Amino acid sequence: MSIYDYEYTSIENNQVQFSEYKGKILLVVNTASKCGFTPQYEGLEELYRKYKEQGFVVIGFPCNQFMEQEPGNEKEISEFCSLRYGVTFPLSKKVDVRGETALPLFKYLTSQKGFQGFGKGVKAKTLEIMLKARYKDNFSDEQIKWNFTKFLIDRSGNVVSRYECTVEPNDIAIDIEKLLQQ
Numbered sequence: 813m814s815i816y817d818y819e820y821t822s823i824e825n826n827q828v829q830f831s832e833y834k835g836k837i838l839l840v841v842n843t844a845s846k847c848g849f850t851p852q853y854e855g856l857e858e859l860y861r862k863y864k865e866q867g868f869v870v871i872g873f874p875c876n877q878f879m880e881q882e883p884g885n886e887k888e889i890s891e892f893c894s895l896r897y898g899v900t901f902p903l904s905k906k907v908d909v910r911g912e913t914a915l916p917l918f919k920y921l922t923s924q925k926g927f928q929g930f931g932k933g934v935k936a937k938t939l940e941i942m943l944k945a946r947y948k949d950n951f952s953d954e955q956i957k958w959n960f961t962k963f964l965i966d967r968s969g970n971v972v973s974r975y976e977c978t979v980e981p982n983d984i985a986i987d988i989e990k991l992l993q994q
Contacts, residue, residue, distance in 0.1 A: 813920060814969045815838070815917075815920070815921075815965055815969040816829075816830050816831040816833075816969050817830070818830045818916060818917040818920060820871075820873070820904045820905075820907070820915065820917060822902060822903065822904060822905070823886045823890050823902075823903040823905055824890075825886075825905065828902070828904075834969070835867065835967050836867045836868065836869050836967060837863075837867060837868045837869070837964070837965065837966060837967055837988060837991045838868075838869050838870075838963075838965040839856070839859065839869070839870045839871070839962055839963070839965075839984070839988070840871050840873065840917070840921060840962070840963045840965065841856060841870065841872050841873065841960060841961070841962045841963075842872075842873045842874075842875045842907075842909045842918070842956055842959060842961055843872040843873060843874050843875065843882070843893075843959060843960060844874065844875060844878065844881035844959040844960070845874070845881070845884060845889060845892045846883065847878070847881040847882075847958075847959045847960070849958075849959055849977045850881075850959075851897075852960050852977075852980065852981055853872075853893060853896070853897035853899055855981030856870050856872070856899075856901065856981045857870075857897055857899050857900065857901060858981065858982070859981050859982070859988065860900065862985075863988055864901075867967070867992070868988060868992065869901065869902065870901040870902075871901065871902045871904065872893070872899070872901060872902070872903045872904070873903075873904045873907050873909060874889050874903060874904065874905075874906045874907070875906065875907055875908060875909045875959065876906060877910050877911075878958050878959050881959060882959075886905055889903065890903065909955075909956045909961075910955045910956045910957075911955070914955070914956075921963045921974075922955050922956060922974075923954065924963075924971035925963060925971050925972075925973065925974035926954035926974070927954050927957060927974075927976070928974070929976070930977075930978045931976065931978050931979070933978070935978055939977070939978065943957050943958065957976065957977075958976070958977045959977055960977040961974065961975070961976055961977055962974070962975040962979065962984065964988070964991070966991050966994070967991070972987075972991070
């Protein structure tokens, strides 16, 4: 299997085949509108606008699995993203990204790049403590832990990096630039 074998339903209710993105660099992100990390929408949009002419696409996948931080319907999500953060990159319909009901795409992505921790700093440690209490023995699994987990995919469809929610979008720019130069 490859990323190009998957599909999703856009927020406008259209079927989108990942094969349409062949030759592009992708950043796939699970998102939420009422999360402490929601301001990352701004950084994601900045990356998209900066690099889209070079073949870079951000795709947001709204998800309500983490403390119900994406409660809206597709219209509300789309309006929020557009009006609050000026989002123009593609969004999917609301999906699950963790557990048995996870969109097959996210099962594939997490099988390619597993969880490596949240990094250093107070925010990372606080999140880790909270989620260890929440997930218990399942904390060390490869699945998505929280909103705004990001997967970077090269032009050939390979999942090259996974970034947890504690990684800001602008910190990914150097990795995107390296892929754009290949």
